[in-house]
Every structure is written in C-alpha cells, then in structure tokens.
Amino acid sequence: MEIVAVDTPTLGDRSYLVHDGEVAFAVDPQRDIDRMLALLEDRGVRLTHVFETHIHNDYVTGGFALARLTGAAYHVNAADPVSFEREPIDDGDVVEVSQALRVRALATPGHTFTHLAYVLDSPGEVPAVFTGGSLLFGSTGRPDLLGPAHTGELVHAQYSSARRLATELPDETRVFPTHGFGSFCSATPTSGEESTIGREKRINPALTEDQESYVTSLVAGLDVYPAYYAHMGAANIAGPGAPDLSPPEQAEPAELRKRIDAGEWVVDLRHRTAFAAGHVAGTLNFGIDGGFATYLGWLLPWGSPLTLLGDSPEQVAEAQRELVRIGIDRLAAAAAGDVRDWAPELRSFPTASFADLAQVRHHRPVVVLDVRRGSEWAEGHLHHAVHIPLHELLERMAEVPDGEVWVHCKSGYRAAIAASLLDAAGRRVVSVNDDYDAHVAA
Incomplete structure (x- = not known):
C-alpha cells in the first residue's frame, strides 16, 4: 500500500x-x-x-x-x-x-x-x-x-x-x-x-x-x-467540472491600455523588485512567487475581467492553474515577454529596507503604512505607523495620509501588492522589501 x-x-x-x-x-x-x-x-x-x-x-x-x-x-x-x-x-x-x-x-x-x-x-x-x-x-x-x-x-x-x-x-x-x-x-x-x-x-x-x-x-x-x-x-x-487550462487570448499593447483605462484589473506576475523597477502604468503586482491566488482572490472584485502579464507563457499558465483552484476559471486575456514591449513608457517606484526607512525618518516626514493583518499589528508595530490591512486597502484608500508613503508588511510580498495599488492610484510610494524582524536592528 x-x-x-x-x-x-x-x-x-x-x-x-x-x-x-x-x-x-x-x-x-x-x-x-x-x-x-x-x-x-x-x-x-x-x-x-x-x-x-x-x-x-x-x-x-x-x-x-x-x-x-x-x-x-x-x-x-x-x-x-x-x-x-x-x-x-x-x-x-x-x-x-x-x-x-x-x-x-x-x-x-x-x-x-x-x-x-x-x-x-x-x-x-x-x-x-x-x-x-x-x-x-x-x-x-x-x-x-x-x-x-x-x-x-x-x-x-x-x-x-x-x-x-x-x-x-x-x-x-x-x-x-x-x-x-x-x-x-x-x-x-x-x-x-x-x-x-x-x-x-x-x-x-x-x-x-x-x-x-x-x-x-x-x-x-x-x-x-x-x-x-x-x-x-x-x-x-x-458539482464543478474539470477546469479549462487552455491558453487565454493574447493581448496586444493597445488592448492592455484599453482594459486598464476601462478600470479592469491587469495583473503583473513578475517578482516585486522587477515590477517596482518598471511596469505598465495602472497594472497591479501579485507576484507568482508568493501567495498569488490567495491575495488576488481576496482583493479582486468577484467576477471581474482579469488579464495577466508574465515573463513567459509558462508563468501565465502557472498562474492560470492557481486561479482555477479558487474558481476563477477564465482569463480575459494575457501577455508574456519583455515588459518594455507592453507600453511605450514605464512607471517605477523605489524599494527599500527598514534601515533605509530609519534613515529617511531622520531627515523628512513620510507616511509609514503597515498592511499586515490585525493580529500581526496587535503583536507589535512601528511607532506612528498607519495601519490598514491589505484586504481593506481598496476601500480605505482615502484614509492613507497625504505625502510619500512607505508601505511594509512582514516579508515584502503584501507590501508590494499595496504599493502597486497606491502607485496605480497616483500616489508617491516606496515599497519596503524587507523582513519585519529587521526593524529591530534598524
């Protein structure tokens, strides 16, 4: 046996x-x-x-x-x-x-x-x-x-x-x-x-x-x-049937722009550092390397059209498999390849460490946004940080104070998602790509 x-x-x-x-x-x-x-x-x-x-x-x-x-x-x-x-x-x-x-x-x-x-x-x-x-x-x-x-x-x-x-x-x-x-x-x-x-x-x-x-x-x-x-x-x-894992329709740059301008979700699967370095304006970053399906399924308005961008067709296929497991059965479209082929100009924002955050707070005021869950916040948090859990951020975006926003979580994954949401909303953002335990030394 x-x-x-x-x-x-x-x-x-x-x-x-x-x-x-x-x-x-x-x-x-x-x-x-x-x-x-x-x-x-x-x-x-x-x-x-x-x-x-x-x-x-x-x-x-x-x-x-x-x-x-x-x-x-x-x-x-x-x-x-x-x-x-x-x-x-x-x-x-x-x-x-x-x-x-x-x-x-x-x-x-x-x-x-x-x-x-x-x-x-x-x-x-x-x-x-x-x-x-x-x-x-x-x-x-x-x-x-x-x-x-x-x-x-x-x-x-x-x-x-x-x-x-x-x-x-x-x-x-x-x-x-x-x-x-x-x-x-x-x-x-x-x-x-x-x-x-x-x-x-x-x-x-x-x-x-x-x-x-x-x-x-x-x-x-x-x-x-x-x-x-x-x-x-x-x-x-x-009684759900077998999933359809056939490749989605391929989107050209003009179609991507049209979908973004229409308010649809266009999600970039690349690693958070690659996304921060250069991405199509209005796209959101849910890296395939983390809890992709969990957090995308959590935040995406249920039933909304979804387009994926990836480094390769294989990366898109991996994401598609993740999504059918939670009932997101078909994608509106997808694109794969070099990000520079998807838009004539790219947006970017900085990534940083907790040590960087400690230094910058000595020189100028910044907003520190903690997007961890309530139980994590209760166990300990940075002084003067604003707490909005990631799953509440879309509905509470207006509560993020004006100014430069440094966003963090426990490991950097959720911070990257939050940073992409803020960036798409036109905010000036820095994503803290660091382990939360590092804040003690910093």
Whole structure:
C-alpha cells in the first residue's frame, strides 16, 4: 500500500491518493485533476473511489470531475445538499475499496456540520486517518467559516470530534489532514510535516486542554480569512467540472491600455523588485512567487475581467492553474515577454529596507503604512505607523495620509501588492522589501 500526498502549497492544502498496486482511492482532490491522473498513470492503478471529507471553503474541489472522468464512486456526506448524484456516506459506513483497502467514515463535525474523517485499515499496515479540516498537526480546523451564528456550536463540536478520534483510534494511527500547511482553514498555526494520534495527544490543544480553555483560546485567536471563501461552498455543492487550462487570448499593447483605462484589473506576475523597477502604468503586482491566488482572490472584485502579464507563457499558465483552484476559471486575456514591449513608457517606484526607512525618518516626514493583518499589528508595530490591512486597502484608500508613503508588511510580498495599488492610484510610494524582524536592528 502507498499513500501519496499531493501538495498545493500556495493554498496550504494536501490531497491524497492511496493504492494497493491495482486499485486506488483519492481524498479531497484539488480542482486541477491532471495531477491525480498523472499519478494514476505513473503507478499503473485504477481509481475506483473518491472521498470528500467536507464541502470545502477554501478551494473548488476536483472530486466531482475526477469521479466522472474515471467512473469512480464519489462519496460525499449524505447530509450535504449537493445538486448532483453521489454515493452518500455517513458515520460508521464502511467502503471495501479492495481486499487491502478498507475505509470507514467517522463523523467529525466542527470545521463544518457534516465533516467526515476516513479511517483506513489495511492488513499488515499501520492504520491511517484522513482528517480533512478536523484534526490538524498540532491544531484543528477553524469553526467560523459558516458564519458567526454557528461558531459557538461548531467549536464545541470540533473539540468533541478531536476527542473522538483520539479515543477510537490507536496511538500509532498516522494522521493525514487536508488543511494546515499554511491554509487559512487552520484555526491556529500547525506544527510538523507528519503526525500520529499519539503525537497529537501530547501537543494538540484540543487533546491537552479542557474544553472551555480550548474554546476560549481558539475563538479569541481567530483572524480574518480570504473573501473568495464566500464563493467556494456554492461552487462545490453545484458539482464543478474539470477546469479549462487552455491558453487565454493574447493581448496586444493597445488592448492592455484599453482594459486598464476601462478600470479592469491587469495583473503583473513578475517578482516585486522587477515590477517596482518598471511596469505598465495602472497594472497591479501579485507576484507568482508568493501567495498569488490567495491575495488576488481576496482583493479582486468577484467576477471581474482579469488579464495577466508574465515573463513567459509558462508563468501565465502557472498562474492560470492557481486561479482555477479558487474558481476563477477564465482569463480575459494575457501577455508574456519583455515588459518594455507592453507600453511605450514605464512607471517605477523605489524599494527599500527598514534601515533605509530609519534613515529617511531622520531627515523628512513620510507616511509609514503597515498592511499586515490585525493580529500581526496587535503583536507589535512601528511607532506612528498607519495601519490598514491589505484586504481593506481598496476601500480605505482615502484614509492613507497625504505625502510619500512607505508601505511594509512582514516579508515584502503584501507590501508590494499595496504599493502597486497606491502607485496605480497616483500616489508617491516606496515599497519596503524587507523582513519585519529587521526593524529591530534598524
């Protein structure tokens, strides 16, 4: 038996393919199912079952499309109000995938009301459990994604579900969560790249703290999550088809200018230092090297036309793959190549370090804009800085004081996005491309 993790690090998620050398099943597959299909071909196995732990809030599932394409049975909780035919599954149901692969469903509400975990029993193998968004590595899934009215009930359910897993499964059981590798679906930061039930009993707050302590600390620590999450549940209930990853229409410079002047989003995928050094006026910088889909999906008005600019067609294709995972299925247009071919004149703005900021504040007044999230600001911030979280900047642009704006975040990635938004609005801006910890020495 082999359990293959399929990582999507940009969203902080993992899917799984499990096989016995002949047949296989998948757990929580991402939208770009070609990765699963390639694994099936590489291993020479046939997919017979697809299991969803829950209706996902942070990405569009590939489960429905993968099952239809391969003829696999698609297992979704019987209580989920989906609009497609599936193999309903409920607490205690057992699926005999093969003589070597036996899967049992366990109700583990908390992340959602209908969340399921799947216990894998295979003769001669250490048991495993696919925990989705319930028990994570040193944490649990967040209970507030269905709205504040349900958070109280779900956080108590999450505690009970973690306890159920710890009670019913032996300590050596390997734990395979879907979330917790940087996903905003994690209630608190996770720890480690692998775990067992025994390890979780030692380190997981849901298993080491009493219920009220766990509930109080978890709810107090909940932070904001991306705005595009609001659209994921509806897409997954509808049964999303396979994505179209064919190349988008290519835009000439005149068309780019027309789209920018019309107020459409034209996004430059290049690294933030390259963008700052020279870019088409009015374009926005969401570098493919960072949390591209998360932050673009967070800020882009849902359903708006989107055009991408990249160093190469491959860079555009990578971005397109990232976007279909969150339901942005087709681009209005794209262009690739040398930025100097996209416009007769380019704009630029400086990048700097915290040491540079310390020096300039001795000589002239500047606006320091901190675009980190509220929880980061609360942990510590620069004196006299203005705080507007990145995800609020578009609506609060008028609150940025007049003058030269030095914008920073934790690492420089979000600062670059904010700097491009300010630059497009005609503000004089400097992007602090530095690690926040460097401010101490500066």
